[in-house]
Every structure is written in C-alpha cells, then in structure tokens.
Amino acid sequence: MSxxxxxxxxxxxxxxxxxxxxxCATCGHEWLADIGDGIGEVRDAHGTLLASGDDVIVIKELKLDGKAxxxxxxxxxxxxxxxxxDHPIDGKVNGRGILIKAEFVRKA
Ligand SMILES: [Zn+2]
Structure with a gap:
C-alpha cells in the first residue's frame, strides 16, 4: 500500500x-496529480479493487479530449x-494511450 x-x-x-x-477541502489548496506514488486504491464502478495488469471493460462512452x-x-x-x-487507469485502445476514470470501467 502506498x-x-x-x-x-x-x-x-x-x-x-x-x-x-x-x-484540499480544508485549506482550498489545489495541486497537480504528478506526485510520486499517490495512486492509492483504485476501484471500478462496482467497487472491485483494480491492479496494474488487469483487463477492464469500459461501461460508459468516453469522449477523448472533448472530441468525437x-x-x-x-x-x-x-x-x-x-x-x-483523477483518471487512474492508463490503457490502450486501438493503439492509442488513454486515461480513464475508474468509475467508468468494470473489471473484465
Ligand atoms: Zn490543505
């Protein structure tokens, strides 16, 4: 555990x-999510814990960069x-690397 x-x-x-x-909900400070090992637990739409190397299925159509x-x-x-x-799942679809929110997938 990190x-x-x-x-x-x-x-x-x-x-x-x-x-x-x-x-931060306490002091209002905002910062970017590139801090070392700040991954924590990642759970899919059903609350199943995900790990690197898993296969997942997208359950909601995703727009990439707001484009079609x-x-x-x-x-x-x-x-x-x-x-x-905020988008903790890094995967490839059709050869393109994308980042996905955990709530939009379920473990395959
Ligand atoms: Zn704070």
Missing amino acids: DPITCPICTMPEPLATADGFE GGVKAGTKVKGIRLVAG
Missing part, C-alpha cells in the same frame, strides 16, 4: 479530485496500468 494522498500545505488527507489534480471519436461502452482495455490522479 501512503495516502495528503495536502502539501496543511497535510490533511483525502483531498478532492479535480480535473488534473487535487483540491471516443471510446465506446463495451470496449475492453487489456493490461491496464494504474497511475496517480
């Missing part, structure tokens, strides 16, 4: 996830890698 994510200013745990990082041509629901993503941040 250490829980804490606010770098006031050290309170369990910050809120934002689009590209975290926001995203990922369709039902797409299988093989051999995911967990990364720190």
